[in-house]
Amino acid sequence: xxxxxxxxxxxxxxxxxxxxxxxxxxxxxxxxxxxxxxxxxxxxxxxxxxxxxxxxxxxxxxxxxxxxxxxxxxxxxxxxxxxxxxxxxxxxxxxxxxxxxxxxxxxxxxxxxx
Amino acid sequence: xxxxxxxxxxxxxxxxxxxxxxxxxxxxxxxxxxxxxxxxxxxxxxxxxxxxxxxxxxxxxxxxxxxxxxxxxxxxxxxxxxxxxxxxxxxxxxxxxxxxxxxxxxxxxxxxxx
Numbered sequence: 160x161x162x163x164x165x166x167x168x169x170x171x172x173x174x175x176x177x178x179x180x181x182x183x184x185x186x187x188x189x190x191x192x193x194x195x196x197x198x199x200x201x202x203x204x205x206x207x208x209x210x211x212x213x214x215x216x217x218x219x220x221x222x223x224x225x226x227x228x229x230x231x232x233x234x235x236x237x238x239x240x241x242x243x244x245x246x247x248x249x250x251x252x253x254x255x256x257x258x259x260x261x262x263x264x265x266x267x268x269x270x271x272x273x
Numbered sequence: 274x275x276x277x278x279x280x281x282x283x284x285x286x287x288x289x290x291x292x293x294x295x296x297x298x299x300x301x302x303x304x305x306x307x308x309x310x311x312x313x314x315x316x317x318x319x320x321x322x323x324x325x326x327x328x329x330x331x332x333x334x335x336x337x338x339x340x341x342x343x344x345x346x347x348x349x350x351x352x353x354x355x356x357x358x359x360x361x362x363x364x365x366x367x368x369x370x371x372x373x374x375x376x377x378x379x380x381x382x383x384x385x386x387x
Contacts, residue, residue, distance in 0.1 A: 163315075191375075200361075200381075200383065202363050202378035202380045202381045203316070203378045208375055247316075253373050260374075264315060
């Protein structure tokens with residue numbers, strides 16, 4: 160079993176739709192949760208960062224973490240064609256001063272149709 | 274703007290011909306990472322430098338080496354590229370003492386092996 164599971168898609172939605180992207184994980188030590196957006200042939204760009212459980216909102220984007228269920232989500236409201244990209248979830252634990260690896264999902268390919 | 278810069282963006286090499294990819298950063302981050310990403314897959318960590326300390330992943334082939342001559346620069350050397358080494362190579366940086374394990378990525382170098 161992979162530490163992080165993410166549906167690869169592709170997910171195709173019409174412009175203006177609400178998009179829900181999800182990841183599940185198995186390691187209860189994970190405390191830091193990130194969503195990266197990766198456009199075709201580009202590097203990942205940090206979109207959202209959340210510590211522990213709860214919600215975080217930034218414009219049209221909302222990140223949710225449910226540590227009891229080991230489940231994280233990214234919601235995109237009023238989706239735009241420019242949101243078409245691969246969305247990677249990533250997570251890590253952290254032990255004061257040490258470097259800990261990011262564990263990535265495989266990414267979900269999103270296409271927003273105009 | 275502070276950023277992570279990778280050169281070249283595209284690199285074509287011949288089977289077995291050594292190649293070097295470069296990464297520079299103006300973020301003054303003390304940790305630098307090299308990832309390999311193949312199509313529709315999660316980035317795979319090859320190694321990282323924490324300051325001057327080199328940390329190799331257990332499953333990184335000996336064919337891959339790295340150098341970090343100073344804080345700002347890091348190089349990935351592939352001694353004898355094989356067809357299976359064709360991939361996107363991503364450089365990332367972080368400063369765990371300040372921003373836990375958030376990593377900032379460059380745009381990547383796409384390597385083709387003929």
